Amino acid sequence: MIHLHGHSHYSLLEAVGNPSKIVNKAKELNMESIAITDYYGMYGIIEFYQIAKKSGIKPVIGVEINFTEDFDRSGSDGFTSLVLLAKNNEGYQNLMKLVSYANINGFINTPSVDLKGIKKYNEGLIAFFGGEESQIGKMILNNENDDFIKDKIKYWKDIFGNDNFLLEIIAQDESKNKYLKIVNNKIVEIANITNTKMIVNNNFCYIEKSDKDAYEALISIKDSKAYQAGNIKGDFHIMSKEEIENILQKNGYTDEIIKNLINNNIQISQNLNVEMDLGKILFPNYESDDNIKDLYESLKDILVEKN
Numbered sequence: 001m002i003h004l005h006g007h008s009h010y011s012l013l014e015a016v017g018n019p020s021k022i023v024n025k026a027k028e029l030n031m032e033s034i035a036i037t038d039y040y041g042m043y044g045i046i047e048f049y050q051i052a053k054k055s056g057i058k059p060v061i062g063v064e065i066n067f068t069e070d071f072d073r074s075g076s077d078g079f080t081s082l083v084l085l086a087k088n089n090e091g092y093q094n095l096m097k098l099v100s101y102a103n104i105n106g107f108i109n110t111p112s113v114d115l116k117g118i119k120k121y122n123e124g125l126i127a128f129f130g131g132e133e134s135q136i137g138k139m140i141l142n143n144e145n146d147d148f149i150k151d152k153i154k155y156w157k158d159i160f161g162n163d164n165f166l167l168e169i170i171a172q173d174e175s176k177n178k179y180l181k182i183v184n185n186k187i188v189e190i191a192n193i194t195n196t197k198m199i200v201n202n203n204f205c206y207i208e209k210s211d212k213d214a215y216e217a218l219i220s221i222k223d224s225k226a227y228q229a230g231n232i233k234g235d236f237h238i239m240s241k242e243e244i245e246n247i248l249q250k251n252g253y254t255d256e257i258i259k260n261l262i263n264n265n266i267q268i269s270q271n272l273n274v275e276m277d278l279g280k281i282l283f284p285n286y287e288s289d290d291n292i293k294d295l296y297e298s299l300k301d302i303l304v305e306k307n
Contacts, residue, residue, distance in 0.1 A: 001241035001262055002269040004035045004060060005083055005128075005168065006204035010044035011064075013222035016206040016215045019048035023055050025207050025238045033269040034238075035060030037083050040111040042099055049276055060272050061086045063095055065102055066112035067135065079112055080135040084125050085272060087164070091124025092274045119159060126268065127160050128199060130168020130187065137183045146190070153194050166268070167191045169261060171202040171244050172234040174251045181251070188257070199268060200244060200261035205236040212237070 007015035008022055019036065026034040034057060036048050045061055052059035067082040086092040098121045102111035129136040139149050156165045167187045174181035191198045206215045213229060215236065220227040239247075241262065248258045288296075 001029075001239070001244050002031060002033050002035075002060075002265040003201055003204060003238060004062070004085065004199060004265055004268060005037050005064070005130075005201035006035060006238065007038050007064075008036050008044050008048065010036075010041065011039040011205070013218055014039050014205065016211050016218060019044050020051050021207050022238065023048070023051050023057050026052075026057050027055055029238070029240050031057070032266075033058035033060055033272075035062050035085065035269075037062035037064045037085070039064050040066070040099070040102065042096060046276070046278070049274075050278070058269065058272075059274070060269055061092055061095065061274050063099060065099070066106075066110050067114070067118070068106075068112055069115050071106055071108070071112070071114050079108075079110075080138055081129075081131065081133040082113070082135070083128050083130075083168070085128075085268075086124060086274050087126055087272055088124045089274055089276075091126075092276070094121040094124055097121045122160055125160065126164045126166065126272070127156065128166035128168045129156075130183075130199075130201070131170045131203070132179050132183055134168075136167065136187065136190075140183050140186045141179060146193075149190055150194055153190065153196060157196075163197070165196065166264075167196050167198050169198055169200045169248075171200050171239070171247045171251075173247060176233050184251070188253075197264055198261055199264050200248065200258075201265075202234075202239050202244065202247070203236060204238045207238055209235060209237045 008017055008019050009015055022034060022036065036044060038044060042063055049059045049061065062083060062085040064081060064083045066079040068078045084095060084098070086095050098113055098117055099111065101117045101121065102113045105117065106112035106114060131137050132141060136149065136152070139152065169184050169187060170180060172180060174184060187198065206212065212232065216229060216232050217227050219232065244262065245258055
């Protein structure tokens with residue numbers, strides 16, 4: 001099992017666990033790769049990349065961000081969740097550009113991107129929707145016409161490419177969340193009709209199952225509510241393959257579907273290859289006039305001493 005959707009403590013007040021512990025858990029579970037898709041930002045990506053590479057774990061780099069088709073017509077309910085993964089170095093650059101774009105142009109309560117930004121910075125990226133807060137999930141819960149949902153999926157495939165747009169099954173106990181059950185079941189149906197590849201994740205937000213109390217306390221702080229154990233329904237630790245399989249079996253998925261979902265995660269991760277060239281100066285090399293160069297040479301030692 002390869003997790004392609006999850007969060008570190010750099011998802012501020014949204015998750016528990018630093019990149020080092022995430023990587024160590026992946027090693028403990030014999031995973032070849034794991035993703036961090038923090039909310040709205042990429043603050044922990046360099047740290048995660050370095051630790052993962054050193055540990056022999058392939059780092060998958062992504063972000064989860066709010067999406068609206070048009071900032072001017074978004075309204076309070078017009079934002080949905082979008083997860084993006086970098087396929088390659090160009091995708092990594094575009095992820096950074098999209099996060100900057102979201103903070104500069106789309107900061108409406110939280111950083112958000114619109115179709116204009118997505119269309120400009122989509123090269124080298126994989127996108128997927130799943131769960132109740134995604135655009136497809138909300139369309140399903142709003143009882144949108146199947147043809148309309150299929151057209152929307154085609155629209156996204158036209159933007160990202162047929163192989164770079166995925167639908168996601170969220171591996172949580174559907175008996176505790178009837179809305180998730182509706183969304184998951186419909187996604188399976190729509191994916192089969194539209195020939196869209198599906199993946200599976202439980203959207204981890206902490207490392208161990210025992211970390212749930214800390215996570216619930218964190219969410220209470222974020223929401224300015226009194227802490228009460230058991231407010232969070234579901235398990236959002238980094239699950240093993242067996243745990244994912246058991247949840248999916250309990251939810252009624254066939255062995256064939258479960259096998260395909262898990263294999264799709266592995267296949268996707270194998271096709272994601274970002275290689276950062278760290279340790280180099282990234283500042284542009286500006287050519288100065290000779291008199292400026294002479295002035296710098298005469299004063300550089302003093303400048304260094306004073307700093």
